[in-house]
Amino acid sequence: MIVRERPGLVRLFLILRGSVLQRIFPQVLVVMALSTVVVFAHGRAPGAFPTFSGAPFALLGIALSVFLGFSNNACYDRWWEARKAWGALVAALRDLTRRTLLLEHYGPDAAAARWRLIDLAIAFPHALVAHLRPGAAATSLDRVMPAGLAAAMAASPNPPERLLREMGETLARLRARNVLSDVEYRAIDDVVARMNDVLAACERIKSTPVPFGYLLLLHRTAYLFCFLLPFGFADVLGWGTPVATALVAYTFFGLDALGSELEEPFGTLPNDLPIAALATAMEIGLREARGESDLPALPQPVDHILH
Numbered sequence: 513m514i515v516r517e518r519p520g521l522v523r524l525f526l527i528l529r530g531s532v533l534q535r536i537f538p539q540v541l542v543v544m545a546l547s548t549v550v551v552f553a554h555g556r557a558p559g560a561f562p563t564f565s566g567a568p569f570a571l572l573g574i575a576l577s578v579f580l581g582f583s584n585n586a587c588y589d590r591w592w593e594a595r596k597a598w599g600a601l602v603a604a605l606r607d608l609t610r611r612t613l614l615l616e617h618y619g620p621d622a623a624a625a626r627w628r629l630i631d632l633a634i635a636f637p638h639a640l641v642a643h644l645r646p647g648a649a650a651t652s653l654d655r656v657m658p659a660g661l662a663a664a665m666a667a668s669p670n671p672p673e674r675l676l677r678e679m680g681e682t683l684a685r686l687r688a689r690n691v692l693s694d695v696e697y698r699a700i701d702d703v704v705a706r707m708n709d710v711l712a713a714c715e716r717i718k719s720t721p722v723p724f725g726y727l728l729l730l731h732r733t734a735y736l737f738c739f740l741l742p743f744g745f746a747d748v749l750g751w752g753t754p755v756a757t758a759l760v761a762y763t764f765f766g767l768d769a770l771g772s773e774l775e776e777p778f779g780t781l782p783n784d785l786p787i788a789a790l791a792t793a794m795e796i797g798l799r800e801a802r803g804e805s806d807l808p809a810l811p812q813p814v815d816h817i818l819h
Contacts, residue, residue, distance in 0.1 A: 532773070532783075536765040539738075543761040547742035547754040554746045569737070569744045573760075576737055580767045583722070583730055587774040590717055591785070594777035597713040598790050601640075604706040605633050605794055609801040611700050615686075622691050625682055627802070629700075631658045632679050634798050636707060637791035639671040643711075644718055644778040644787065652788065656795060672711050679704050714778070722775050734764045786811070786818040 608629065615626035638653045657665065661678065668674040683704070687697045738761045745753050773783040789811035796807050811818060 532766050532769040533762070535769045536762065539735075539765045540758050540761045543738050543741075544754045544758045546739060547746070547757045550742040550746045551751055551753050555750075569741060572737055576733055576764065579730060579733070580764065580771075583726070584767055584771045584774070586722060587771040590722075591774040591777040594714065594717050594785055597710045597717075598785065598787060601637060601707065601710040602790070602794060602797075604703050604710065605637075605798060606801075607706075608633050608700070608703045609798060611703060614696060615691075618691050622686065625686055625691075628658070628682055629679055630798055630802055631656075632675050632682070633707075634795050635661075636672055636675050637787075637794045639665070639675055640711065640714065641787050641791050643670065643672050644714055645780065652791070673708075676704055676708055676711070718776075718778055727772075731768065734768055738764060782817050789818050 612626045612629055615622040635653065635656045635658055638656050642653045653665075653671070658675075658678075661674075665671045665674060680701070683692070683697060683701055686692045687694075692700070738757065741757045741760060742753055745756060749756055770783065773779070773781045777785045778787060792808055792811050796810060799807050
């Protein structure tokens with residue numbers, strides 16, 4: 513995620529990091545080159561390249577703009593739903609540390625069970641990052657791996673769910689020994705259920721992309737519109753056509769590229785969610801609530817990008 517102050521007027525046109533311009537520059541360059549060829553040919557040999565009225569482009573441009581806006585709204589909804597899910601996880605883990613405080617007063621075994629629950633809770637967001645970004649968070653997960661779970665976690669197809677089952681087993685043992693009453697058990701188990709809801713929401717977002725046919729129609733229409741645009745304005749704008757078509761291409765291709773980033777909120781592109789940083793921030797909060805002082809460093813943006 514891009515973390516930076518709002519740029520001034522001059523810097524507004526100079527910022528490249530996170531602007532998606534680097535991703536769409538080849539397409540914009542092709543549109544400019546095509547426009548230059550069309551304008552040159554139209555001036556040298558007016559009949560060599562077909563030209564036609566630009567009126568249909570105005571109608572098609574309005575329709576395409578609405579279509580792109582709808583697509584970006586759908587992609588942003590996925591991004592925002594993912595962010596709300598991780599916000600709900602933050603609240604759930606804070607509740608866990610608070611609701612398990614009563615275990616400290618039920619004897620050494622119950623206090624040890626609380627530490628076990630918090631260890632599992634610390635590992636959960638890191639395991640979720642590894643689950644959503646395969647291979648990207650192995651180091652951080654190994655660092656917080658609870659004792660005795662390395663083999664089980666390595667063999668599990670769903671490490672976050674495995675941690676939730678371990679938390680459930682810990683609570684079940686406390687209830688079976690009557691350390692917890694029904695009300696106390698349900699109060700703590702409710703937090704585990706909320707963590708499971710977050711896991712399910714993230715898996716739903718990751719495994720259900722925007723329908724391919726919908727995106728294919730959008731991509732094709734945007735490319736055809738930008739590639740045909742010079743033929744409709746070469747005789748009207750002359751040598752201003754390459755600049756005008758480049759601006760239109762930048763807008764349409766840029767919205768398309770931005771939507772593709774937001775569609776996959778758990779990736780590592782500049783506009784994706786900083787779930788690794790959120791996992792470390794949750795770990796810091798849990799360790800501090802447990803009374804630890806040797807805490808990990810809070811993640812900081814690198815080149816204005818926080819992952």
